[in-house]
Amino acid sequence: MSIPMQRLPEQQPSVWQPASVKEAIQLQKQWGDAAVVVAGGTWLRTRWENGVSAVPQHLISLGRIPALKSLSMDERRVVLKDGEHELMGPLYIRYGPLLSLSAVMTSELTREHAPLLLQACAEVAAPSIRNMATIGGNVMTRTGDLIPALLVLDAQVVLSDGGQERKLSLQAWLAATADPSEIMTGILLPLQATTGESKSCQFYLKAGRREAFTPSVVTVAGELTFQPDGTIASAKLAAGGGTAIPARLTQAEALLTGQPLSKALLKKLHSVAYEQCAAVPDDYAGIAYRKTTAANLIVSECYKAWRGSKGGGADAPES
Template sequence: MSVPMYQLPEQLPSVWQPTSVEEAIQLKHKWGSDAVIVAGGTWLRTRWENGLAPMPQHFISLGRILALSGLTVNAQGKVHIGPGLSIADLMKNELVQQKCALLVQACSEIAAPSIRNLASIGGNVMTRTGDLIPALLVMDAQIQGTDGQNERIMALKDWLAAPLGAEDEIMTNIIVQTEIVKEAGILHEFYLKVGRREAFTPSVVTVAGRISLLADGTIADIALAVGGGNAIPARLSALEAEMRGKPLSKAGLQHLHKGVMADFNAVTDDYAGVAYRKQTAANLIVSECYKAWRKGGGAYASQS
């Protein structure tokens, strides 16, 4: 698909290729609302093609800023992922494969291989509805950004809940914790995306989770995130707090289902309504938690 001629600006866009974050921010200051900062550009392109946003007069490409495409691990075991790193390159990274299996699985569910070769992990997060976000939320991801003078780090869940930041702020790192404290028992992680066809489809519902059960079936820890469509993904923090320290029983699974239905802030669109999205998200999450329960033998216990 290409942009129709009548949608093109009178003057063809200029492309700027800064080699530092500071230079990119200076260019954004210079051109203001007439410029857009671009990494892979796959999501932005669909907006221009569908007439959802005008094509800007200036593209500020982040492609030559090498620091935004790196991947490092600090002494605390946290992985710093450059937001300019393509989804395909992230999937192929051996460290990510070993330490961030949930994130790799999420990447594999996004678009087609040709799109993953271009699309950046930062771009997916910047949309605020990207399919990587539920997995990153479960991994307690943090966002690091700068406006050229001040730098800030905040939890992804807080970044999503806050008003949009300054347009000239650039994301410089996505930080994820890979060391999970596993007590004796079962640790089960999951990521599921539901769409109208098997591949290369907008998500109707996307869920991710991590549940840790003690040997007696008590929930030691649980993290749940849900999104899909135009809904901004979110952690189900209140429901998580209710479930921790309680046995995962039949009654617990029923409570979990009701909690997801109540807490998921779904949004209707042309693909599905709110009720369908809530029901689907609740079914998926309970199904995965049931798998963890079965691993621990809970499904065969005499009490339910």
């Protein structure tokens, strides 16, 4: 979709291409609200074309900062003592925020260690858009479809003030007010140690107004870990969609943890998930529809995960 001629600004925005994060932050401070930091620009362009946001006077492109396009394994290790055993602490995959979604999807690190993120990326827009859209841009919108998956994966964001970097959980970052004096320089995914005694199942679902290439009405993600007897050892659930800020469903997680799955528990899960899911209405879907859809998807996927943990048996949970 192109901008109608009558809506084109009299003067196109100035495009700045800083060579470092420090320089980008200096430009951001210099221009203030008249400037917008841009990565792939796919989300910003739709907002400008739909009249949601005004075209800014200045665009600060991060495309010339090589470090923001990197993808690496964090080699720092922490030795933890557990009785007589020494365990290696989790490593991290570090995604540069300017990595395109296509680059994230084709990475062997993603395929091996973060298949849930790969699945979420595959649900975003069309392939041509995924070649331009970036993982950092999706997160920076605070409503991106990748965020529920990243929340379930316990992602952290790395922020820089041009001098020093700091880490913050994605969940905490979403709950805080954005600091204009910082730029996101990394997204970290911890690699969790696995044991042979438990089995984990992950899921990601996006419901839209049509089957493909559509904005989300609801996105849900989850990870359930089961003990050999079918008891839920741990649960991670997250939901978002539309213009709602995604969040972990901590009450639903607490409800499931330590419990064997049952029809009564699934019914209660639906109620708790419905209450905790954030939803913002628009012209296409109201709050009740979004919350009901999210709760339905979560209950359905938890049941499927339970069946998978039992070897695919058809037996329903006991009431």
